[in-house]
Amino acid sequence: MHDHRRLGRELGLFDTAPLIGAGLPYWLPDGAAVRHALEEYLHAAERRAGYRHVYSPVLGKRELYELSGHWSHYSDDMFPPMELGGEQVVLRPSLCPHHAVIYRSRAHSYRELPLRMAELGGMYRSEPSGVLGGLTRVRAIHLNDAHVFCTLDQVADEVRAALEMIRRAYEALGLTPARYRLSLPGTGGKYVADPEKWQRSTALLAEALDRSGLAYEAAEGEAAFYGPKIDVQVADSAGRESTLSTVQVDLHQPERFDLRYTGADGARHRPVMVHRSIVGSVERAVAHLVERHGGAFPVWLAPTQVAVLPVSDAQVPQAAALARRCDERGLRADVVGPERGSLGARVREARLVPYQAVIGAREAADGHVALRLRDGRRPAPLPADDALARVSALVAAHSPRLWDDDAL
Numbered sequence: 001m002h003d004h005r006r007l008g009r010e011l012g013l014f015d016t017a018p019l020i021g022a023g024l025p026y027w028l029p030d031g032a033a034v035r036h037a038l039e040e041y042l043h044a045a046e047r048r049a050g051y052r053h054v055y056s057p058v059l060g061k062r063e064l065y066e067l068s069g070h071w072s073h074y075s076d077d078m079f080p081p082m083e084l085g086g087e088q089v090v091l092r093p094s095l096c097p098h099h100a101v102i103y104r105s106r107a108h109s110y111r112e113l114p115l116r117m118a119e120l121g122g123m124y125r126s127e128p129s130g131v132l133g134g135l136t137r138v139r140a141i142h143l144n145d146a147h148v149f150c151t152l153d154q155v156a157d158e159v160r161a162a163l164e165m166i167r168r169a170y171e172a173l174g175l176t177p178a179r180y181r182l183s184l185p186g187t188g189g190k191y192v193a194d195p196e197k198w199q200r201s202t203a204l205l206a207e208a209l210d211r212s213g214l215a216y217e218a219a220e221g222e223a224a225f226y227g228p229k230i231d232v233q234v235a236d237s238a239g240r241e242s243t244l245s246t247v248q249v250d251l252h253q254p255e256r257f258d259l260r261y262t263g264a265d266g267a268r269h270r271p272v273m274v275h276r277s278i279v280g281s282v283e284r285a286v287a288h289l290v291e292r293h294g295g296a297f298p299v300w301l302a303p304t305q306v307a308v309l310p311v312s313d314a315q316v317p318q319a320a321a322l323a324r325r326c327d328e329r330g331l332r333a334d335v336v337g338p339e340r341g342s343l344g345a346r347v348r349e350a351r352l353v354p355y356q357a358v359i360g361a362r363e364a365a366d367g368h369v370a371l372r373l374r375d376g377r378r379p380a381p382l383p384a385d386d387a388l389a390r391v392s393a394l395v396a397a398h399s400p401r402l403w404d405d406d407a408l
């Protein structure tokens with residue numbers, strides 16, 4: 001395991017600047033490429049699972065967070081409000097209140113449930129200066145978030161489906177959970193007081209974990225203020241745990257926002273809100289990926305997927321042509337030419353890139369490509385289109401593998 005802050009700077013993924021501010025990282029092109037690939041994966045997985053995406057603003061009126069309960073239970077973590085035309089607006093501490101308002105803006109029938117609303121959106125946390133660092137403790141957060149509005153009978157299936165999405169994402173990302181945690185309320189006034197709701201939500205989450213066959217540990221004092229949650233914990237390079245993914249059952253906010261649907265009986269009923277995040281924030285997810293893989297990302301996430309290395313100036317045109325063919329297939333390629341040093345030095349420089357295509361006089365003449373894989377393997381030379389088709393197939397499948405000998 002590696003320190004994501006050091007590697008992030010060395011690999012040119014992200015950085016911070018005193019003039020922008022502590023806890024407000026910016027993403028360099030290679031880091032942005034990783035993040036974009038991750039976001040595309042999440043968007044497609046959510047579409048397949050029946051989610052529809054929305055956009056909502058990163059600000060809201062103070063009254064919105066008073067209604068959600070954030071103002072009374074979570075204000076220590078919120079930025080101070082801004083005065084604007086006699087009103088107060090706040091940088092949002094979470095997306096949930098906006099999604100509840102979007103749900104409430106239309107009438108809903110039981111036939112529309114489960115209604116799955118997703119957004120990868122910004123939110124803000126007033127972390128103290130002393131704890132800020134890298135991508136793990138930040139003040140501006142971009143959360144892979146979603147809310148499922150459903151009936152009480154549908155909750156268990158929705159929680160299990162979310163756990164399955166998390167399992168598949170971890171497989172594609174090459175991640176292993178440290179453990180599953182059932183996070184329960186602790187003592188003190190941090191949590192909304194309604195013992196009967198807490199018991200029902202906790203029983204639903206425990207049932208979903210049991211039926212998914214997942215071992216877990218219960219932890220008091222780790223719940224959200226409005227309900228219990230399943231947290232998928234990962235460990236960093238120093239063995240410290242943090243939460244990436246989470247699934248929560250919320251009987252509180254639907255009541256605060258007076259959410260309704262019309263049942264088969266024609267009467268109005270209260271839906272449940274299931275909050276879920278497959279990978280948490282993109283900041284924390286990419287930090288963990290950097291540490292887990294030491295910069296050697298799975299092919300589909302790698303900032304550069306193919307490094308094209310012409311042996312001498314004479315092969316630069318063929319190298320550029322191969323890079324263009326990569327572009328046409330949506331593969332991220334980079335020509336690393338002789339002006340950047342000896343072939344040996346360039347091979348070492350590109351050691352984290354999944355595929356190196358060395359173009360010498362013979363490859364330039366016959367149009368074949370001899371790929372060198374990051375793990376040292378050297379498959380037999382193939383016509384360029386065949387070689388790139390194999391790489392494209394692995395990328396499209398979000399495969400954790402570097403090469404499939406049986407493919408095609």
Ligand SMILES: [Zn+2]
Nearest residue numbers: 095096147275
């Ligand atoms: Zn939420």
